[in-house]
Amino acid sequence: MGISDRKEREKTELRSLILKAAKKLFLEQGIEKTSIRNIADAIEYSPGTIYHYFQDKDSIFHEIHTEGFQELGKKMAVLHEVENPFERLKAMGKIYIKFAFENTDMYDLMFIKQAPMDFLEKMDCEWDEGQATFDVLRHTVQGCMEQGYFKGQELEAVTFMVWSAVHGMVTLNLRHRCKVVNAHTPDEIVHASFQSFIKLVEQQ
Amino acid sequence: MGISDRKEREKTELRSLILKAAKKLFLEQGIEKTSIRNIADAIEYSPGTIYHYFQDKDSIFHEIHTEGFQELGKKMAVLHEVENPFERLKAMGKIYIKFAFENTDMYDLMFIKQAPMDFLEKMDCEWDEGQATFDVLRHTVQGCMEQGYFKGQELEAVTFMVWSAVHGMVTLNLRHRCKVVNAHTPDEIVHASFQSFIKLVEQQ
DNA sequence: AATATATTTGAACACTGTTCAATAAACCAA
DNA sequence: TTGGTTTATTGAACAGTGTTCAAATATATT
Numbered sequence: 001m002g003i004s005d006r007k008e009r010e011k012t013e014l015r016s017l018i019l020k021a022a023k024k025l026f027l028e029q030g031i032e033k034t035s036i037r038n039i040a041d042a043i044e045y046s047p048g049t050i051y052h053y054f055q056d057k058d059s060i061f062h063e064i065h066t067e068g069f070q071e072l073g074k075k076m077a078v079l080h081e082v083e084n085p086f087e088r089l090k091a092m093g094k095i096y097i098k099f100a101f102e103n104t105d106m107y108d109l110m111f112i113k114q115a116p117m118d119f120l121e122k123m124d125c126e127w128d129e130g131q132a133t134f135d136v137l138r139h140t141v142q143g144c145m146e147q148g149y150f151k152g153q154e155l156e157a158v159t160f161m162v163w164s165a166v167h168g169m170v171t172l173n174l175r176h177r178c179k180v181v182n183a184h185t186p187d188e189i190v191h192a193s194f195q196s197f198i199k200l201v202e203q204q
Numbered sequence: 205m206g207i208s209d210r211k212e213r214e215k216t217e218l219r220s221l222i223l224k225a226a227k228k229l230f231l232e233q234g235i236e237k238t239s240i241r242n243i244a245d246a247i248e249y250s251p252g253t254i255y256h257y258f259q260d261k262d263s264i265f266h267e268i269h270t271e272g273f274q275e276l277g278k279k280m281a282v283l284h285e286v287e288n289p290f291e292r293l294k295a296m297g298k299i300y301i302k303f304a305f306e307n308t309d310m311y312d313l314m315f316i317k318q319a320p321m322d323f324l325e326k327m328d329c330e331w332d333e334g335q336a337t338f339d340v341l342r343h344t345v346q347g348c349m350e351q352g353y354f355k356g357q358e359l360e361a362v363t364f365m366v367w368s369a370v371h372g373m374v375t376l377n378l379r380h381r382c383k384v385v386n387a388h389t390p391d392e393i394v395h396a397s398f399q400s401f402i403k404l405v406e407q408q
Numbered sequence: 409a410a411t412a413t414a415t416t417t418g419a420a421c422a423c424t425g426t427t428c429a430a431t432a433a434a435c436c437a438a
Numbered sequence: 439t440t441g442g443t444t445t446a447t448t449g450a451a452c453a454g455t456g457t458t459c460a461a462a463t464a465t466a467t468t
Contacts, residue, residue: 011446014446035423035424035425036424036425036426037423037424037425045447045448046447046448046449047425047426047448047449048426048427048428048447048448048449048450049446049447049448051425051426051427052446052447056425056426057425057426111376111379111381112316112375112379113379114379114380117379117380117381121380126383127381127383127384130381130383130384131383131384133384134384134385135384150400150404151407152403152407153400153403153404154396154400156385156386156387156388156393156396157393157396157397157399157400158397158400159385160373160376160382160385160393160396160397160400161369161373161397161398161400161401161404163372163376164368164369164370164371164372164373164376164397165365165368165369165372165401166368166372167368167372167375167376168367168368168369168370168371168372168373168375169364169365169368169372171316171371171372171375172315172364172367172368172371175315175316175317175318175321176318176321176325177315177321177331177334178364179330179331179334179335180331180334180335180337180338180339181338181360181363181364182360183360184360189360189361189364192358192360192361192364193361193362193364193365193368194365195361196354196357196358196361196362196364196365197365197369199356199357200354200357200365200404200405200408201404203355203356203408204404204407204408239454239455239456240455240456240457241454241455241456249416249417250416250417250418251417251418251456251457252416252417252418252419252457252458252459253415253416253417255456255457255458256415256416260456260457261456261457
């Protein structure tokens with residue numbers, strides 16, 4: 001079946017061409033400028049074609065969001081080298097914040113935008129990407145607890161709290177709610193408040 | 205000038221009629237269904253009329269966002285009765301979380317959506333509503349520090365960190381990122397992690 | 409009553425996501 | 439090579455979006 005193999009290959013090629021164009025537009029011009037028609041223009045196909053490779057716009061953004069998690073995962077890979085759990089937690093926070101600042105639109109898509117979650121809801125799927133990332137964090141927090149941090153606390157609640165703290169800092173920035181903070185650039189205030197959070201955990 | 209007085213009154217009346225209809229649509233059907241045409245339909249005027257009372261859609265949502273801050277402010281008023289700064293901080297957090305859960309769309313508009321911030325940017329205005337709220341929080345955190353909490357920390361960084369933690373918990377919920385947390389309803393996990401945060405501050 | 413001012417209208421512009429009948433291309437058997 | 443079948447692609451159409459603006463209407467003043 002050499003012919004049907006090629007056809008299969010061509011189908012996945014056009015699919016990834018659409019995805020590549022969508023991601024390029026998304027990263028260069030933001031989610032607002034990434035319309036179906038703009039993607040179609042970029043690859044010189046008609047808008048209708050896109051709907052033979054993706055069920056809707058949300059599914060395209062869900063795939064881009066997944067690529068975002070792969071990129072974040074790569075950056076987190078270095079954490080394997082950090083044996084001390086609390087050092088690993090600190091390093092993880094720094095990588096997370098750095099990723100958010102260097103990939104604002106991608107972070108937005110991964111953790112704020114509705115599109116990827118709407119897609120999962122429609123497909124009745126789990127949020128595997130988020131789950132895997134949360135599991136890594138949970139494991140690190142558990143290591144910290146075994147070393148005496150977060151004394152008398154519940155693992156799941158602490159893990160979510162740690163995530164929330166960092167996510168909060170980042171998103172208040174991304175959505176321009178940091179104007180109210182004195183004497184710091186948006187970048188500085190996030191790093192200062194992250195240090196502040198770490199101090200809080202250390203000083204138990 | 206009785207006539208021009210009445211005309212002035214009629215102008216502000218139509219203006220607030222637009223705003224009232226916009227807020228009703230916003231609260232009942234969400235921001236997506238609140239289009240200029242839907243607002244115009246609701247008050248039985250043509251879409252063009254709205255642009256004689258508001259410069260654009262963002263300015264309407266900015267005004268609704270301001271009403272949201274007034275409502276949050278009212279709920280925060282009871283905090284004057286709590287003299288102990290740390291008790292006040294805890295109570296403030298609970299009111300903030302309760303407000304977010306009971307007014308999800310409004311919280312979204314106040315702290316996540318771009319619209320109100322885009323309006324301020326265009327008008328070259330300060331975010332007075334956010335500023336006032338942050339000032340109240342800063343004052344409470346300062347009180348806590350004077351009582352020995354957040355030892356050796358910087359006021360501005362701690363205040364932002366506290367806000368971030370609570371904002372993070374709330375927004376991960378509102379944007380459906382809590383599926384990854386085990387054995388809790390979205391509501392429960394937020395309260396558990398808020399308690400977890402409070403414990404962290406207490407156990408210094 | 410005629411003029412001047414203020415208000416309101418709704419069509420038009422340039423977009424959006426999505427659908428679908430029609431067209432074009434590719435493939436396969438005779 | 440021809441004819442028929444399957445597959446891929448098209449682009450117009452639908453129902454919506456924010457926004458603008460000349461024209462029509464309503465109100466007020468002389």
